[in-house]
Amino acid sequence: MIRFLKLGAVFVVLLVVQSRVLNGFTFAGLRPVVMLLVPVAAAVDGDAIRAAGAGFVAGLVLDLFLETPVGTCALAFTLLGYAVAAVERNVIRADLWLQPAVAGLASAVGVVLIAGIAAVFGEPEYARPTVLAAAAFAGLVNLVLSIPVARLVRWALGGSSGVLAERSYA
Amino acid sequence: MATRRTTRPRFTLALLVLTSITLITLDYRSAGSGVTDRARGLARDAFEPVGRGVGNVLSPAVNVIGGVLDFGRVKDENARLRDELARARADAAAGADARRELKTALDALDLSFVGDLPSVAARVTGGAFSPLQLTVEIDKGTEAGIDEGMPVVSGGSLVGRIVQVGPRRSTVLVLSDPGLSVGVRLTSTGDLGVVTGDGGRRLVMSLVEPKTQVKVGDEVVTSGLQQSQYPPGLPVGKVTSVKRDSAGLTQDVIVTSSTDLRRLSFVRVLQWRPE
Numbered sequence: 001m002i003r004f005l006k007l008g009a010v011f012v013v014l015l016v017v018q019s020r021v022l023n024g025f026t027f028a029g030l031r032p033v034v035m036l037l038v039p040v041a042a043a044v045d046g047d048a049i050r051a052a053g054a055g056f057v058a059g060l061v062l063d064l065f066l067e068t069p070v071g072t073c074a075l076a077f078t079l080l081g082y083a084v085a086a087v088e089r090n091v092i093r094a095d096l097w098l099q100p101a102v103a104g105l106a107s108a109v110g111v112v113l114i115a116g117i118a119a120v121f122g123e124p125e126y127a128r129p130t131v132l133a134a135a136a137f138a139g140l141v142n143l144v145l146s147i148p149v150a151r152l153v154r155w156a157l158g159g160s161s162g163v164l165a166e167r168s169y170a
Numbered sequence: 171m172a173t174r175r176t177t178r179p180r181f182t183l184a185l186l187v188l189t190s191i192t193l194i195t196l197d198y199r200s201a202g203s204g205v206t207d208r209a210r211g212l213a214r215d216a217f218e219p220v221g222r223g224v225g226n227v228l229s230p231a232v233n234v235i236g237g238v239l240d241f242g243r244v245k246d247e248n249a250r251l252r253d254e255l256a257r258a259r260a261d262a263a264a265g266a267d268a269r270r271e272l273k274t275a276l277d278a279l280d281l282s283f284v285g286d287l288p289s290v291a292a293r294v295t296g297g298a299f300s301p302l303q304l305t306v307e308i309d310k311g312t313e314a315g316i317d318e319g320m321p322v323v324s325g326g327s328l329v330g331r332i333v334q335v336g337p338r339r340s341t342v343l344v345l346s347d348p349g350l351s352v353g354v355r356l357t358s359t360g361d362l363g364v365v366t367g368d369g370g371r372r373l374v375m376s377l378v379e380p381k382t383q384v385k386v387g388d389e390v391v392t393s394g395l396q397q398s399q400y401p402p403g404l405p406v407g408k409v410t411s412v413k414r415d416s417a418g419l420t421q422d423v424i425v426t427s428s429t430d431l432r433r434l435s436f437v438r439v440l441q442w443r444p445e
Contacts (some may be wrong), residue, residue: 006247015217018299032367033301041206048179056186060193064213065299067334070206071193078186082179118302123192125349126302130369134301137178 006156007054011061012037013152023139030134032141034149035062035073036110039081040103041146041153047084054157055081068118068126078111080106099150104143111135174215182334211336214307217341218295236440287401289323289438290338291316303333304347304369306434311336319399324437325404325429328352328392332439340439344371345406353398354406354425356382365390365406365425371432373407374422382421386414390425401442 014034022032039055059077063070084106112135119127142149197206291306310316312335319383320332322342331350334341343350346367354365361382365373378384388409394402407427414421 003285010249012217012220016221016224019217023299027269031299031301033299049182052179052183052186056190059190062299063193064210065217067303067305069194069197070191070210071195071197073195075187076219078183078190082183103354115302122198128349128397131302138301156381162219 003158004136007057007129009060010038010088010156014149015061015065021105023062025141030137032138032145033062033107033111034142034145035059036077036080036138037103037105037142037149038148038153039077040084040106040110040142041150042087042157043081043084043106044102044150046101048082048089050157051081051085052078052154053081055079064116068114068123069121072117072121073114076110076117080113100143100146103146104139106137107142108139111138187207207336210334211311211339214336214339218309220306220400229305239432243317256273273379288441290316290441291436291438293436294434295339303349304367304431305333306330306344307339308340308437308439309338310439311340313337315441316340317441317443319443321400321440321442322437323404323405325436327407327428328400329427329429329434329437331399340415342437344431344434345373345427352400352406353393353395355393355402356384357391358385359383359388361392361421362395367431371427371430372410373425373427375409375425378421378423380419380421381415384409384421384423386410386412397444399438401445 014037018034022034025032035058038058039051042054043051054078056074059073059075060071062073062077066073084102088102112131115126115128115131115134177221194205196204200206241301290310292310292314294306295309307321316335318330318332318335321328322330322332325340328345330342330344330347332340333343336355344367345352345365346369348367348369351366353362355362356378359382361379361384363373363375367373375390386409390406390409392398392400392402392406394400405428407425409423409427411424412421413424
């Protein structure tokens, strides 16, 4: 129960940051999406279930504030969390210096996933060339924000949320 | 044992994926009237006071930083606005007579006049969250008579269109979004074209006849042709640059909105629907 309350508090903080700070921080009309860091931060210790679950809930919350069909971000974040956890566990074992880069790259992939899923489910206007620019911009901003958000997610989910959070804030 | 370890994550993943797809299908089928839209309305209504409270606390700091960073630009803009105000006062006097004549002509043709359209004033409560669309959220919805597709103006010029509406909140797709196209007309020549946003304040006007003599400063208004999403004669902006290619086959007309589309604070929603 406490874990859910903590996660809810993290979502509120991230939504406030998104709506009051990052929405004014646009590049060629593109906005970053800080919420994408929740499944990525939950995935850095390789627990695929936890990453997919955190991604699903974070995506569902974000869906309530977007114009894309409800479930689009939930699906994208679930797949993203699971994939990052699988890659983390089996391929890279991202070290401290590499994890912001992984977060940035995963965020960029996440934006493309959202647009792709929305397009597949009947919203083709989202599949346009600017999606790649939006993905690159979101990736760059999230690369910078990944460390504080990893700390927040670790606090909410409890236990280890990857070497990034542990080593940075031990 | 090993099989159970690998099966459980896949089962959970499949469950989450199926739930997501079910939600997408439900939302798609309900088309703006289902439980998902009610949930959206509730979530936005619940979050708005929190966001506004934090925004009020943060705004002095954000304004100071913005003021320091933007000082040069603000100074230039003030000078430009003073100049524009002087010209606008002169134009207003001349324009009042033209508007009377236009209204008389439109009445005779049984067409709507933009100035007569009922409208709802609304406050922009913040940028929306979409990373893929340029949207802002306003504090009025269906309870105030707003409906999806209605045009939105600010300072007398078009700024966007309602794309999502809840009981007390609506989302406006801003004119600068690259996915929004508006049929327009050059007031000087009557030539038609389509403007599309580039993400900033500039709008690109395409499909302009290569032989059309477009001049910097020409006014651009909505064309209001049949099945148009906007009423005719809504100001969109002014031509700020024209570039013709060497072969003379096309010309790039850049239109700048008279409203700063990145800093909207109050808007009016025109209660107008395409016929």
